[in-house]
Amino acid sequence: MSTSSDTLAAAPPAVELEGITKRFPGVVANHDIRIAVEPGTVHAIVGENGAGKSTLMKILYGMQRPDEGRIRVHGEDVNFRTPSDAIAAGIGMVHQHFMLADYLTVLENIVLGAEPRKGGLLDTAGARKRINQLAETHGLRVDPDRLVEDLGVGDRQRVEILKVLYRGARILILDEPTAVLVPQEVDELFANLRELKAEGLTVIFISHKLDEVLSIADAITVIRRGTTVAAVDPASVTARQLAELMVGSELPTPETRESTVTDRVVLDVRDVTIQRGAAKPLLEDVSFPVRAGEVVGIAGVEGNGQSELIEAIMGLQTLSRGRIVLGEDDITTWSTLRRREAGIGYIPEDRHRQGLLLEAPLWENRVLGHQTREPARKGIWVNRAASRKDTERIVAEYDVRTPSIDTLALALSGGNQQKLIVGREMSGEPKFLIAAHPTRGVDVGAQAAIWDHLRTARAAGLAVLLISADLDELIGLSDCLHVIYSGRMVARLDPSQVTPEQLGGYMTGAIAEEQS
Amino acid sequence: GGGSGDSGASTETQGASSEAPKADGLKIGLAFDVGGRGDKSFNDSAYAGLERAQKELGAEIKDLSPAADGSNRGELLRQLANAGYNPIIGVGFAYGEDIKAAATEYPDIQFAVVDSASNAPNVTGLLFAEEQGSYLAGVAAADKSKSSHLGFVGGVENDLIKKFQAGFEAGAKSVKSDIKIDVKYLTPDGDFSGFKAPDKGKIAAEKMYQDGADIVYHASGDSGLGVFQAAAAAGKQAIGVDSDQYETVKEADLKKVIMTSMIKRVDVGVFEFIKAFQGGAKGGSNTVYDLKVDGVGLSTSGGFIDDVAAKVDEAKKKIVDGSVTVPAKP
Amino acid sequence: MMPARLQRTLLTLAGAVVAVLLAVAISSIAILAAGASPITALEAMFDFGDTQAQVATAVAFILNRAVPLFIAGLAVAIGFRMNLFNIGIEGQYRLAAIVAAFVGSQFVLPGPIQITLIIVVAMLVGGLYALIPAVLKVTRGVNEVISTIMLNYIAINLAAFLVRGPFTGEREAGQLTTSTPQLPESAWFPNLNFLFEMFGLPAPRGGLWGFLIVAILVGVIIWVVLERTRFGFEVKASGLNASAALASGVNPKRMVISAMVLSGAIAGLIGMPEILGRTHAYGSNFTAGLGFLGIAVALLGRNKPVGIAVAALLFGFLDRAAAPLQFADIPPSVIAIIQGTIVLLVVIANEITSRVSMRQEERRAARQLDTTSQAQAEVAA
Amino acid sequence: MTTSVAASEARRVRRYHLALVGVALLILLLSLARLVADAPELTSSGTFAAALLLAVPIALAGLGGLWAERAGIVNIGLEGMMVLGTWFAGWAGYQWGAAAALIAGLIGGALGGLIHAIATVTFGVDHIISGVAINLLGPGVTRFLSEVLYAQGTPAAEKGAGITTSPTLASEAPSVSLPLLSDGPDLLGKLESTHWFLISDVAGILRGLTHDVNVLVILAVALIPLTFFVLWRTAFGLRLRSCGENPWAAESLGVNVYLTKYVATVISGALAGLGGVFLVFVTTKYVEGQTAGRGFIGLAAMIFGNWRPGGLAAGASLFGYADGLQLRSSQAVTGLLLFGALLLLIYTGAEVRRRLAAGEPGVRQYTGAVAASLAAIVLLWLWMTVDKLPNEFVFITPHVLTLLVLSAASQSLRMPKADGVRYRRGEQH
Ligand SMILES: Nc1ncnc2c1ncn2[C@@H]1O[C@H](COP(=O)(O)OP(=O)(O)OP(=O)(O)O)[C@@H](O)[C@H]1O
Ligand SMILES: Nc1ncnc2c1ncn2[C@@H]1O[C@H](COP(=O)(O)OP(=O)(O)OP(=O)(O)O)[C@@H](O)[C@H]1O
Numbered sequence A: 001m002s003t004s005s006d007t008l009a010a011a012p013p014a015v016e017l018e019g020i021t022k023r024f025p026g027v028v029a030n031h032d033i034r035i036a037v038e039p040g041t042v043h044a045i046v047g048e049n050g051a052g053k054s055t056l057m058k059i060l061y062g063m064q065r066p067d068e069g070r071i072r073v074h075g076e077d078v079n080f081r082t083p084s085d086a087i088a089a090g091i092g093m094v095h096q097h098f099m100l101a102d103y104l105t106v107l108e109n110i111v112l113g114a115e116p117r118k119g120g121l122l123d124t125a126g127a128r129k130r131i132n133q134l135a136e137t138h139g140l141r142v143d144p145d146r147l148v149e150d151l152g153v154g155d156r157q158r159v160e161i162l163k164v165l166y167r168g169a170r171i172l173i174l175d176e177p178t179a180v181l182v183p184q185e186v187d188e189l190f191a192n193l194r195e196l197k198a199e200g201l202t203v204i205f206i207s208h209k210l211d212e213v214l215s216i217a218d219a220i221t222v223i224r225r226g227t228t229v230a231a232v233d234p235a236s237v238t239a240r241q242l243a244e245l246m247v248g249s250e251l252p253t254p255e256t257r258e259s260t261v262t263d264r265v266v267l268d269v270r271d272v273t274i275q276r277g278a279a280k281p282l283l284e285d286v287s288f289p290v291r292a293g294e295v296v297g298i299a300g301v302e303g304n305g306q307s308e309l310i311e312a313i314m315g316l317q318t319l320s321r322g323r324i325v326l327g328e329d330d331i332t333t334w335s336t337l338r339r340r341e342a343g344i345g346y347i348p349e350d351r352h353r354q355g356l357l358l359e360a361p362l363w364e365n366r367v368l369g370h371q372t373r374e375p376a377r378k379g380i381w382v383n384r385a386a387s388r389k390d391t392e393r394i395v396a397e398y399d400v401r402t403p404s405i406d407t408l409a410l411a412l413s414g415g416n417q418q419k420l421i422v423g424r425e426m427s428g429e430p431k432f433l434i435a436a437h438p439t440r441g442v443d444v445g446a447q448a449a450i451w452d453h454l455r456t457a458r459a460a461g462l463a464v465l466l467i468s469a470d471l472d473e474l475i476g477l478s479d480c481l482h483v484i485y486s487g488r489m490v491a492r493l494d495p496s497q498v499t500p501e502q503l504g505g506y507m508t509g510a511i512a513e514e515q516s
Numbered sequence B: 001g002g003g004s005g006d007s008g009a010s011t012e013t014q015g016a017s018s019e020a021p022k023a024d025g026l027k028i029g030l031a032f033d034v035g036g037r038g039d040k041s042f043n044d045s046a047y048a049g050l051e052r053a054q055k056e057l058g059a060e061i062k063d064l065s066p067a068a069d070g071s072n073r074g075e076l077l078r079q080l081a082n083a084g085y086n087p088i089i090g091v092g093f094a095y096g097e098d099i100k101a102a103a104t105e106y107p108d109i110q111f112a113v114v115d116s117a118s119n120a121p122n123v124t125g126l127l128f129a130e131e132q133g134s135y136l137a138g139v140a141a142a143d144k145s146k147s148s149h150l151g152f153v154g155g156v157e158n159d160l161i162k163k164f165q166a167g168f169e170a171g172a173k174s175v176k177s178d179i180k181i182d183v184k185y186l187t188p189d190g191d192f193s194g195f196k197a198p199d200k201g202k203i204a205a206e207k208m209y210q211d212g213a214d215i216v217y218h219a220s221g222d223s224g225l226g227v228f229q230a231a232a233a234a235g236k237q238a239i240g241v242d243s244d245q246y247e248t249v250k251e252a253d254l255k256k257v258i259m260t261s262m263i264k265r266v267d268v269g270v271f272e273f274i275k276a277f278q279g280g281a282k283g284g285s286n287t288v289y290d291l292k293v294d295g296v297g298l299s300t301s302g303g304f305i306d307d308v309a310a311k312v313d314e315a316k317k318k319i320v321d322g323s324v325t326v327p328a329k330p
Numbered sequence C: 001m002m003p004a005r006l007q008r009t010l011l012t013l014a015g016a017v018v019a020v021l022l023a024v025a026i027s028s029i030a031i032l033a034a035g036a037s038p039i040t041a042l043e044a045m046f047d048f049g050d051t052q053a054q055v056a057t058a059v060a061f062i063l064n065r066a067v068p069l070f071i072a073g074l075a076v077a078i079g080f081r082m083n084l085f086n087i088g089i090e091g092q093y094r095l096a097a098i099v100a101a102f103v104g105s106q107f108v109l110p111g112p113i114q115i116t117l118i119i120v121v122a123m124l125v126g127g128l129y130a131l132i133p134a135v136l137k138v139t140r141g142v143n144e145v146i147s148t149i150m151l152n153y154i155a156i157n158l159a160a161f162l163v164r165g166p167f168t169g170e171r172e173a174g175q176l177t178t179s180t181p182q183l184p185e186s187a188w189f190p191n192l193n194f195l196f197e198m199f200g201l202p203a204p205r206g207g208l209w210g211f212l213i214v215a216i217l218v219g220v221i222i223w224v225v226l227e228r229t230r231f232g233f234e235v236k237a238s239g240l241n242a243s244a245a246l247a248s249g250v251n252p253k254r255m256v257i258s259a260m261v262l263s264g265a266i267a268g269l270i271g272m273p274e275i276l277g278r279t280h281a282y283g284s285n286f287t288a289g290l291g292f293l294g295i296a297v298a299l300l301g302r303n304k305p306v307g308i309a310v311a312a313l314l315f316g317f318l319d320r321a322a323a324p325l326q327f328a329d330i331p332p333s334v335i336a337i338i339q340g341t342i343v344l345l346v347v348i349a350n351e352i353t354s355r356v357s358m359r360q361e362e363r364r365a366a367r368q369l370d371t372t373s374q375a376q377a378e379v380a381a
Numbered sequence D: 001m002t003t004s005v006a007a008s009e010a011r012r013v014r015r016y017h018l019a020l021v022g023v024a025l026l027i028l029l030l031s032l033a034r035l036v037a038d039a040p041e042l043t044s045s046g047t048f049a050a051a052l053l054l055a056v057p058i059a060l061a062g063l064g065g066l067w068a069e070r071a072g073i074v075n076i077g078l079e080g081m082m083v084l085g086t087w088f089a090g091w092a093g094y095q096w097g098a099a100a101a102l103i104a105g106l107i108g109g110a111l112g113g114l115i116h117a118i119a120t121v122t123f124g125v126d127h128i129i130s131g132v133a134i135n136l137l138g139p140g141v142t143r144f145l146s147e148v149l150y151a152q153g154t155p156a157a158e159k160g161a162g163i164t165t166s167p168t169l170a171s172e173a174p175s176v177s178l179p180l181l182s183d184g185p186d187l188l189g190k191l192e193s194t195h196w197f198l199i200s201d202v203a204g205i206l207r208g209l210t211h212d213v214n215v216l217v218i219l220a221v222a223l224i225p226l227t228f229f230v231l232w233r234t235a236f237g238l239r240l241r242s243c244g245e246n247p248w249a250a251e252s253l254g255v256n257v258y259l260t261k262y263v264a265t266v267i268s269g270a271l272a273g274l275g276g277v278f279l280v281f282v283t284t285k286y287v288e289g290q291t292a293g294r295g296f297i298g299l300a301a302m303i304f305g306n307w308r309p310g311g312l313a314a315g316a317s318l319f320g321y322a323d324g325l326q327l328r329s330s331q332a333v334t335g336l337l338l339f340g341a342l343l344l345l346i347y348t349g350a351e352v353r354r355r356l357a358a359g360e361p362g363v364r365q366y367t368g369a370v371a372a373s374l375a376a377i378v379l380l381w382l383w384m385t386v387d388k389l390p391n392e393f394v395f396i397t398p399h400v401l402t403l404l405v406l407s408a409a410s411q412s413l414r415m416p417k418a419d420g421v422r423y424r425r426g427e428q429h
């Protein structure tokens, strides 16, 4: 009879995508995509931002319908109308952004849509048992009765995976599951994935982090501008080669050249503490200066107080204790507006939530945050002419790709939106800039441009506080790195000496506190 | 005001009045109060008078209902005037100001307003002495009451309804000076939902019956239904208002409790006004429909107050001959 | 750039027209069901009378009805623009009307001063009454929808108390309406009948209320405030994206308070046309319900002054038809049905057209960028 | 794991006990106020019967709001749907009796809900806007129907219909009482008339809630735990709530969000319609305008109750109680002042004790307590000096109470996260 390798070869691919094309108004997200995923493997899909990875996965998961092409699962043609069809076919997906209802419990989130019933009722006891069992076997520990609201990102990611496993999925789609995890958490996740693979599950894995991809994947497909450009073997390719395949050109790096740090302190954060009620402080005795011409980086796992720190500096949170000094002025009690007027710029971490009026034209977005200052203002009026002119300037200087400044912000791609925000925050000669994840979800070209702008401004004497989840960016741009953990500054590091692994150690609390 | 040449007496080309005008060309317009025709009460009573004029006097009639917020009362009057109706009647005291305005604009047309005084030379005020009728209701109630305890439920706390309260109290006190009378209004002036809240009427009356009242008089429009229900549930009695509610209420168990009703003959007022107009009468004065002319009175259907008829008649006589004046304010 | 905007506007207009036509069609079915002819109904609605005087009167009625509706719509729109639902217009204008009517009756000054003072009092009272829910919202987090609903009831009762108690005026014998003292003649707002005379029309009966001018002025001011000033920008920003506004230094508490108070102050004007132009006192049959209609008008007008004006005129036009429809033996409540369906259909049409135009915008942006990037690529090659 | 289950179980039990203790305390205070202020109406069976009567339509409207908002649809059109419910109940009821009225009213309200669902779910119209349109349409359509079907000369008019009212229902919905206790020997009634402290108060309250109760009241009261049960204990309920919290997550797990929202909104309309049916049952006919803003009050009760059935029942009860009290006795309302003062004093005491125990000095922490005690003094003073409030101030008792309680408790309220958010399939937020 046949050998075992024959059997393997004979088994049809777990997923076969053939000639998938998907058009959105104005964009071809996917164009003639061809991928075959072998069962029992981890198959990585890599590509730039906007390359069409998520769209492809949503098509496979029945959330979107392809305009052309065929999907085969285990050799059979399928036609998914809704996610339920895909779930029924044994496919599960963990989305790029968390898909969790904050005010429902972990258990409720997991069983939603596949509820166990007993006598017409939700069988919570049964579900709890099953979840605990799953958690046990896969090492994904979470408390089923907690509200998701109270969970950290790592736990949330585990809930997402449990959701998929709970449905008995044999094919797992993980869309950038590691974006919010620190290295240690990533290792844990990978251990889980290997275990799943050993149990015969198939994993489709999407990530921008190429070394991760190389360490976990059994096969890699590269997508560029909506089409499959290469299928490579992870054993025979380097991260750099892979990246060049993705981009189709040379890679930029976020390296700062010579130091421009002066000894003039622009922003001084002193013993800042934020505590609500009797709970653990959100921030505790955080102190650091930022000097003119200096980029101070803050590294930390999301949810360890970075947001609160930013909000404290912006005046969006009241301090329980401590002071914030800008130049000569104690700004602790100033309003957000006054702080902005005094020269604080702010690139928010979530541009859609905090940075833009999506349904307003670009020039009005230029006014946002500058409504009390020249050139956007003239007395009680909004100075439309001057604002428009200055928007034209930003569009030109920052290479914002837009048909016109009257275009609504929502029509721009994420990268262009981000460039507009950077341009806006850099105008009016700020003394101090908070850059929170300035290149998150931005493609390589825009990323390089934004880095350039930050460097130029730094050379001109701007003080920058950089918060980022991208450790390369942090290490490459910062003159000085602080690690925030559980609301406290636990380490002050020299970016030229530190490796991402070390940094990860501090960020997770794995390496003990270090006196600087 | 608009003192322009057009008197409004244009030819009848308005789409609606297609049928040929009657020989004598008597065209009567009537504008209802909020609620409109079919409210089974005040407005319908006015309409009955109008219909009678149509039958007996061969008049052509047109009736209009205002918008729910009453904002177009003046407009209705003008439209009737423009369409050649004369006389024109506004039903309800809310028409007071609008009639005045319309009357100045159309000096050749005769107007009448129900429940409000004349305020222009071509306006006739059709006033009703509700307090007198209510006085009789008070007399009857006090005579019939075993517990010496009565109740009054008013729909909306405005001056019109207070007339009912004042008369009722005076009448009852004229029989038993120490009689107890509970008073409750359902909503404040300006909130007309009190005329449409039978559930609230029921609760208010229920309390009065529980406290020992055995007869409750209501002046609360549709809310009176609740008063009757409460009376039926408590096995006690109630007094209706405006029309003979013993006749208009269909339910047998509620009929039983309607001891009498204080009738306000808006139909008579409307009809008499039209007749007088036909006879050439001009406005500028009020016609008061009181006990003397039977413009108000007590109904006797059901025969519940036959035994006190003598006392009621005596009270009526006193009012008619002027030896008793009934207060219009509580 | 201009064509894009023009296209957006045209699309919106087309949507609105289709919606109105659909609403008319639906109402026609109702009319047919009632056994009448929709054609007759339409004729009746557009029949403004045979003589010029009647036409003038009809036009004046429409305008007189539209003015308070327009002001109410403006008041609502200010809040709605920043997702602040001031359902309390109803109470604010009632309370403002009674206090202003009473205060105005207590002194006699030259006309312009007296009228201005009355208007200021009305705006003050309206604004102060709106301050209550605003303060409750920013200090105690009370949802403004509930608090304003409750305050409406409270205002009705307060007004009833005041008009029968401390603010009551003398009445002619036989008058049953309770009201505040009559305003002195210096407080009567002159009418605008001369406008008709200018066009060679006879003066309308009942007169065209002079407050129309104030309303237009207020409309222009509100437009300028909302579209051109920093405050207007902050209102818009708060409405489009509250957290972005906050991060941009817009103080949400101050915005809630100022928008609410402004909304209430404008609401205070709603009762003024009637009081200064017709009744010259606040009485118990003061026109109620304009606050709620104002919500519909504002929504129909997409919270923009010009749109609100058009919507108010449309409502005025429909309300005028109540009498002619009855002459044609058609139930006048058809109007309420038309109004309700128009509001519903117009917002649905708005939704569809704005979605379509955003799609177009995205597509256009993408197309334009595509061509530029291609051009760049060619240059590079 | 087991510890956490136990913990959440314990939390639930604690909350349950807390509610019980709270109710007991309220009754105690009420009877104290009743005794001191000599206002028997505060706890009489009549007041509680009236409160029940007035609270039921509010609670039904509120439940309607709850169903919609838990699924993420803001329903300010409850009033219009309620109006539809009253009209259809009256129209069917006069022809075929109470059962038909019930069904027709449900359908009428559900139709309103369906329109709301079409506008908001299918077309993505802003929920407030659609609700306002329905509030315009409801009264308009019903008035129109009355003008056509109840006009003079129609068969309905023969039976007593007018433009503003329908004929009387052909049959009435039955009412029931607790045998022995509140009927026949009426033991509770006897106990109530003894005027013993606490005992007769409790008896009065119980009797008011159990004597001569319409079956629809029983249904309505049962709907509250039933709603809790369905929304929090069944799979369907979980799906429905997930649509209000995060419809995109629900969609990604195969929940048909559109359908769920449709179902929720139609049920919401039906419940509002049921509130209308109840009003018609009480008056035995349709009366134009009889809803009188109860849809809005219901919405307020729901928000008051923190989007939970128990809370909304409390809100509706508070409103019904205050309204019933003022309708029955203007004087008793002054008794409420005393009740309020007592409540505030207790709050002050508890607050001070807590602060002392926590050993947290500081002026700021005491402002609440100081304000409460000041308010208590003002209330006491009012109670002693005012013996009769003007009617207008009596009428607004329920509204003022609602406003006061809300401003005391609002900050802990939390609405469903995606409530009022436009959701479109396939589009991320
Ligand atoms: N619903 C949609 N409507 C219109 N365009 C869309 C839609 N979803 C995605 N696109 C477009 O399709 C393209 C591919 O997007 P997709 O999200 O699949 O990219 P991606 O590879 O996942 O990027 P990222 O790494 O940022 O997640 C993008 O240009 C995006 O603008
Ligand atoms: N859900 C969506 N609906 C409509 N258009 C979308 C959607 N998602 C993305 N787009 C379109 O995609 C483009 C932006 O996508 P792109 O992938 O460049 O952004 P992104 O990097 O994913 O940005 P972000 O991270 O901010 O979402 C725009 O043209 C936008 O109109």
Ligand SMILES: [Mg+2]
Pocket (backbone or CB within 6 Å): A050, A054, A441
């Ligand atoms: Mg993306």
Ligand SMILES: [Mg+2]
Pocket (backbone or CB within 6 Å): A053, A054, A055, A096, A175
């Ligand atoms: Mg993606």
